[in-house]
Amino acid sequence: MTIIQFQPFSSLVEPAFWHALNNMKIDVLKLSDDFIPVTGSYAPGRSITDRESGQDIAMPSALTLAGDAFSEDPQIPKYAVPVTGLLKNYNTIEEFKAADKTALFNELSDEIWKSIQAGSTAKLTKFLLITFADLKKYRYYYWFAFPAFVAKPAWEAGGDWQSASEALSPETISAVHDALHTQARPFFLVRTSSATPEIAPIEELQTFFEGVPPEHRLVGFVDPSGAPSNPGWPLRNLLAYLSHRHPSLFSDAAGLRVLCWRDAARSRVGIVKGPSSAQDTGARPSAVGWEKNPQGKLAPRMADLAPTMDPKRLAEQAVDLNLKLMRWRILPELDLERVSNTRCLLLGAGTLGCYVARGLMAWGVRTITFVDSARVSFSNPVRQPLFTFEDCLDGGKPKAECAAENLKKIFPGVNATGHSLSIPMPGHPIPPASVEQTQKDVALLEQLFDNHDVIFLLMDSRESRWLPTVMGAAKGKIVMNAALGFDTFLVMRHGVRKELAKGDRLGCYYCNDIVAPADSLTDRTLDQMCTVTRPGLASIASSSAVELLAALLQHPDGVNAPAPAPPKNGQLPDPHASGSVLGLVPHQLRGYLAEFRTVPLKGAAFSRCTGCGDAVLEAYERDAWALVRSACDETGFLEKLSGLDELYREGEEAIGDVEWVDEEDDDM
Structure with a gap:
């Protein structure tokens, strides 16, 4: 008699599985190390013939985990059988190394044994996988366990294993082939006592083999082994099940006939003999089954995906990782998709535009478009x-296109584009030769507004913000504004027009003014033409604008998020009661760098505003180009359209009605 040597299970983990584990860890597990179910598969083993020696070389089938292993309905390859398991992922490599592997193994072995006692074969091939995913380096440490019960005394082979084509009739082989290809099952019974062989599940053994002579009974399993004399690992637990549930199968001196199904040509048939009552006490036998590493040692393995991954994909996952980590402990409610799907249009690719773009990209925004008419100069970098x-060389590259190009060099996953165009400004007449081009620029600007969700006003003059303010209000867009002084800054979000407002209507950039935007660029000295600011001011203002947008996007009311009330006795409102998981969503931020102080303010909309007043918006919707021409070319046009001229007259009349009293007369 020869003791049966079983071919151990081997594992094969597809790279897609590690990517799936990445997503599971970041989005679902986070800091949890609970067991989660996974589903793999294994196929029948096979062998190939060596061309030089003519010998068969065994090609065992590995237990494979694919990218859909976490799915409730994974796609099992043709001719393969599914196998379920448990995955436990640790948060640190130290926890992975220190895990009580004996306790984990015994816990699963107990579960498998209880299922045997209950008469089920569903868990005979259940496995355990422990992992540690190093998400920054894309290294995955893992160790499989395939618990199998040890028989004492050991199982023995009653002779040599034979080819199934020699030991069985063609009808039997054909019946098994058809049955397994119709319904994949890891274990099965074959009855050959009738003219047509029959197939049944293992659980029906008692009735299926009743009255059937031993020579017409076959217990079969899908065999992942390709070795001619070594059946695969699943047979160990199948024999443990049969010995415990049906010990009479082994009481016959002839033993139990076992079919190791591989395929019609390579399957093997053998006689298995062993203990008839070794496991009938109900006590669980000892078990073995931790997988050895490629060096043949009982130790974990490591998969390093970084060298095989597309660097662009690595960058994209790294950006997402830093953001998604916020949701693990700090902000589980953070809606990162809402931020990343927001399309941002940056009007101005100067100091503010560059810093805002970097901040948006750090928040995961994928679509950033620049608009600017200037070229890069030597003072810019x-x-x-x-x-x-x-x-800066050769006259300088166009700023908008250059900024977009360099943004993609920083992160190739960003959809960045640039457009060189000039924005018409009130008080700056349009030369006759430029009318046609200016009209095209306005049409392109309107198209860009339609294709984006958020507009940033980051220009260096007051009048250049007028047309974008009107467009943003008319189209109901989120408009973010940032402006710099020497050591002060303003960051604000514009309110929406009256028809779209919910609650108090917030003002725009022009609502605090009773003066229409006009030419502020002509006859300026050099220090007035350049934006002279303290070097750190632009980055502070830009970061504040980006963070204000992020808080606004996290508010359920979005663009209509109410502004917090002014501070009372120096105390700000509770940021946790603001409605945004990121805290307060102020209307305006006034920063004073000399004092290292930022003050949140709230300003109401002005009915006669030249940027968002009803009269201006209605004129824009009637004929946008006519409004632009008139605002640029006609002095006093915006004052008359918005009603500011009437406000001036009312003010003059009010002053004229005042009775001034001479102090000397009063003394008399």
């Missing part, structure tokens, strides 16, 4: 982080 010295 030190203050504007999207430009280099080379960008």
Whole structure:
């Protein structure tokens, strides 16, 4: 008699599985190390013939985990059988190394044994996988366990294993082939006592083999082994099940006939003999089954995906990782998809535009579009982080296109584009030769507004913000505004027009003014033409604008998020009661760098505003180009349209009605 040597299970983990574990860890598990179910599969083993020696070389089938292993309905390859398991992922490599592997193994072995006692074969191949996913380096440490019960005394083979084509009739082989290809099952029974062989599940053994002579009984399993004399690992637990549930099968001296199904040509048939009552006490036998590593040692393995991954994919996952980690402990309610799906249009690719773009990209925004008419100059790179010295040569590259190009060099996953166009400004007449081009620029600007969700006003003059303010209000867009002084800054979000407002209507950039925007650029000295600010001010203002947008996007009311009330006795409202998981969503932020102080303010909309007043918006919707021409070319047009001229007259009349009293007369 020869003791049966079983072919151990081997594992094969597809790269897609590790990507799926990445997503599961980041989005679902987070800091949890609970067991989660996984589903793998294994196929019949096979062998190939060596061309030189003519010998068969065994090609065992591995237990494979694919990218859909976490799915409730994974796709099992043709001719393979599904196998369920448990995965336990640890949060640190130290926890992974220190895990009580004996306790984990025994816990699963107990579960398998209880299922045997209950008469089920569903868990005979259940496995355990412990992992640690190093998400920053894309290294995955893992160890499989395939618990199998040890028989004492050991199982023995009653002779040599034979080819199934020699030991069985063609009808039997054909019946098994057809049955397994119709319904994949890891274990099965074959009855050959009738003219047509019959197939049944293992659970029906008592009735299926009743009255059937031993020579017409076959117990079969899908065999992942390809070795001619070594059946695969699943047979160990199948024999433990049969010995415990049906010990009489082994009481016959002839033994039990076992079919190791591989395929019609390579399947093997053998006689198994062993203890008839070794496991009938109900006590669980000892078990073995931790997988050895490629060096043949009982130790974990490591999969390093970084060298095989597309660097762009690595960058994208790394950006997402840093953001998604916020949701693990700090902000589980954070809606990152709402931020990443927001399309942002940046009007101005200067100091503010460069810093805002970097902040948006850090928040995961994937669509960023620049608009600017200037070229990169030698003074720009030190203050504007999207430009280099080379960008200044030969007259300088167009700022908008250059900023977009360099943004993609930083992160290839961003959809960045640039457009060189000039925005018409009130008080700056349009030369006759430029009318046609200016009209095209306005049409392109309108199209860009339609294709984006958020508009940033980051220009360096007051009048250049007028047309975008009107467009943003008319189209109901989120408009974010940032402006710099020497050591002060303003960051604000514009309110929406009256028809779209819910609650108090917040003002826009022009609502605090009773003066229409006009030419502020002509006859200025050099220090007035350049934006002279303290070097750190732009990054502070830009970051504040981006964070204000992020808080606004997390508010359920979005663009209509109410502004917090002014501070009372120096106390701000509770940020946790604001409605946004990121805290307060102020209307305006006034920053004073000399005092290192930021003050939140709230301003109401002005009915006669030249940027968002009803009269201006209605004129824009009637004929946008006519409004632009008139505002640029006609002095006093916006004052008359908005009603500011009437306000001036009312003010003059009110002053004229005042009775001034001479102090000397009063003394008399």
